[in-house]
Amino acid sequence: MIDSRALRLFACCLFWLPSYALAVSSIEIHIGAIRHPAAHVDHVAATLDMDGRWQGSATLRQGDLAQLVQLAQQSSLPVTVSKGDVQGQASFAGTGTDLRQFKLEALLRDIAFSDADGQRAGEKLGGRIALVAQRLGERWQWQGNLNWMQGEAYWQPWYFANGGHTFQAGGWLSSDDVAVEQGELTLAEVGHVIFSGRMALTDKRITSLKARAEGLHAGSTYALLLKPLAIVTDNQKGRDNLSGLNMTWDICRIPELRETVLFMLSADYVEVAFLWGGGDCFIHKGDLVNPGKPVVDYLAG
Numbered sequence: 001m002i003d004s005r006a007l008r009l010f011a012c013c014l015f016w017l018p019s020y021a022l023a024v025s026s027i028e029i030h031i032g033a034i035r036h037p038a039a040h041v042d043h044v045a046a047t048l049d050m051d052g053r054w055q056g057s058a059t060l061r062q063g064d065l066a067q068l069v070q071l072a073q074q075s076s077l078p079v080t081v082s083k084g085d086v087q088g089q090a091s092f093a094g095t096g097t098d099l100r101q102f103k104l105e106a107l108l109r110d111i112a113f114s115d116a117d118g119q120r121a122g123e124k125l126g127g128r129i130a131l132v133a134q135r136l137g138e139r140w141q142w143q144g145n146l147n148w149m150q151g152e153a154y155w156q157p158w159y160f161a162n163g164g165h166t167f168q169a170g171g172w173l174s175s176d177d178v179a180v181e182q183g184e185l186t187l188a189e190v191g192h193v194i195f196s197g198r199m200a201l202t203d204k205r206i207t208s209l210k211a212r213a214e215g216l217h218a219g220s221t222y223a224l225l226l227k228p229l230a231i232v233t234d235n236q237k238g239r240d241n242l243s244g245l246n247m248t249w250d251i252c253r254i255p256e257l258r259e260t261v262l263f264m265l266s267a268d269y270v271e272v273a274f275l276w277g278g279g280d281c282f283i284h285k286g287d288l289v290n291p292g293k294p295v296v297d298y299l300a301g
Helices: 004-015 065-071 218-229 292-300
Strands: 026-036 039-049 053-064 080-095 098-114 120-136 139-155 158-160 165-173 177-187 191-200 205-214 230-232 245-247 261-265 270-276 279-284
Touching (some): 053 065, 065 080
Antiparallel strands (some): 026 039, 053 080, 080 098, 120 139, 139 158, 139 165, 177 191, 191 205, 230 245, 261 270, 270 279
């Protein structure tokens, strides 16, 4: 617990107009510790300048992630977090009543989550997260990274048995859109994807997306990312493992990805699927004398 008088003093200083300040140039506040069932925070410090600018920092010594998510009543997470530990540091700054910038670094451990439909679940997840953001005009400019170090997760239709994946990106956030100006996703044993894009916040619609892959391992890419998207129809069962697949691709609905070329590989079979305007063209390896010519002819229309 913390003395309520100290909290009242802190609040008054944040909103105090320095009309009567004479020789005082700034006010500093230090709080040893704040204890709550959801978190133990210490080393809380804040400085208020007489021109209305303020800055502060705090250390989260121990936090219960499940309780913290519940306290964030505006949270719209598609899953329920049932457990998890979090530690970290945060710093922040602003003017008057407006937050202008903040920095967060956190260590996450033993996280578990799920949803009511069984479409998403995670166990024993752990990693590090860092986020820096600054308000410029009507936008927040941000830079962040996530290092998924351990634990398993299922997010329909994909299953990740282990950690070792990283995500880093930078962009901006407005009241209407969130944008990634430069992002990189690295999946262990698969490769890297460099991308940029924008999503409308009102309907969660992707309005633009550009991506390129680097150093992809074909076998791992198919097993981890592509195979879960495949549906074997009843009249095709018993045929070979790839030609018997009826593939459904949500990315066909994204104009920027309709020209994506997907290579699905197995030990003895290659099928190239061209996604173009919602249509597709399948070319079997045995029919190709010059693998490049059908590609050029198809793209030429």
